[in-house]
Amino acid sequence: MEIKVRLQLPRDALSVPVVRRVLATSMQTLGIETDCIEDIGTALTEACTNVLDHAAGDDEYEVVAGFDDNVCTILVVDAGRGFDADHLGHAEADPSAEEGRGIQLMRALVDRVRFQSRPENGMVVHLEKALAFRDGSPIQKLSERTALEAEIDLTRSEIARREGATAPR
Numbered sequence: 001m002e003i004k005v006r007l008q009l010p011r012d013a014l015s016v017p018v019v020r021r022v023l024a025t026s027m028q029t030l031g032i033e034t035d036c037i038e039d040i041g042t043a044l045t046e047a048c049t050n051v052l053d054h055a056a057g058d059d060e061y062e063v064v065a066g067f068d069d070n071v072c073t074i075l076v077v078d079a080g081r082g083f084d085a086d087h088l089g090h091a092e093a094d095p096s097a098e099e100g101r102g103i104q105l106m107r108a109l110v111d112r113v114r115f116q117s118r119p120e121n122g123m124v125v126h127l128e129k130a131l132a133f134r135d136g137s138p139i140q141k142l143s144e145r146t147a148l149e150a151e152i153d154l155t156r157s158e159i160a161r162r163e164g165a166t167a168p169r
Contacts (some may be wrong), residue, residue, distance in 0.1 A: 001143045002068045003030065008060050009048075011078075016048045019063050023074075030067055031137020039109040040072055040129055046102035047076040047125040054078075054123075069143035072129050079122040 005026055009015040020041050027037045044063070051061045059079040066073045106113045112128040133140050 002066050003139070004067075005063075005065045007063045009063065011052060011059055011061055013052060015061075016045055016052070019048060020045055023063075023065050026065070027067070027072070030139040031134045032067075032072075032139070033132040033134060036072075036129065036132045040074070040127070043106045043109040043113075043127050043129075044074060044076070046105050047074070047127065050102055050125070051076060051078040051123075059122075067131070067139060069139060070131060072127075072131055074125075074127040076125040076127075077122065 003026075005023065007019055007022065009019060023044060024037050024041050027040065048061070048063070061076065061078040064075045064077070103113070106125075106127065110127045110129040112126075114126040116124040116126065118124065131139075
């Protein structure tokens with residue numbers, strides 16, 4: 001079972017808190033632990049801020065977040081010029097540096113960070129983090145269910161009650 005959220009966003013500074021809040025609210029609703037939500041939110045903020053700093057013109061960007069019973073996967077896709085990020089964010093940033101901490105923060109806060117440069121077509125930032133859940137979280141309950149366990153009682157549906165339906169024989 002996977003739940004996906006897809007957002008098309010304008011390349012505007014106001015989009016960053018919007019995407020962060022939408023995903024944080026989604027994760028809270030699913031029952032993900034607060035510390036996990038905050039780590040994902042900070043890494044997401046850094047990835048989106050990089051889009052604002054490096055993507056071309058007024059192009060939109062896309063954020064796709066997938067949640068399953070174990071992992072959150074987020075793709076941040078832009079139409080910028082792309083770059084070689086394999087060697088970035090591994091060393092400590094200089095304390096006086098004005099830039100250069102974003103990739104380092106992403107690498108520290110999530111379990112896996114990958115960058116896919118698409119020359120002339122932009123960049124895809126791929127973030128993955130193992131999820132921690134509150135006890136009895138909705139996503140855990142949803143993933144425990146299987147199609148065989150699901151029971152549908154058509155006589156209890158709103159339409160059936162209005163039409164006076166009875167159980168099939």
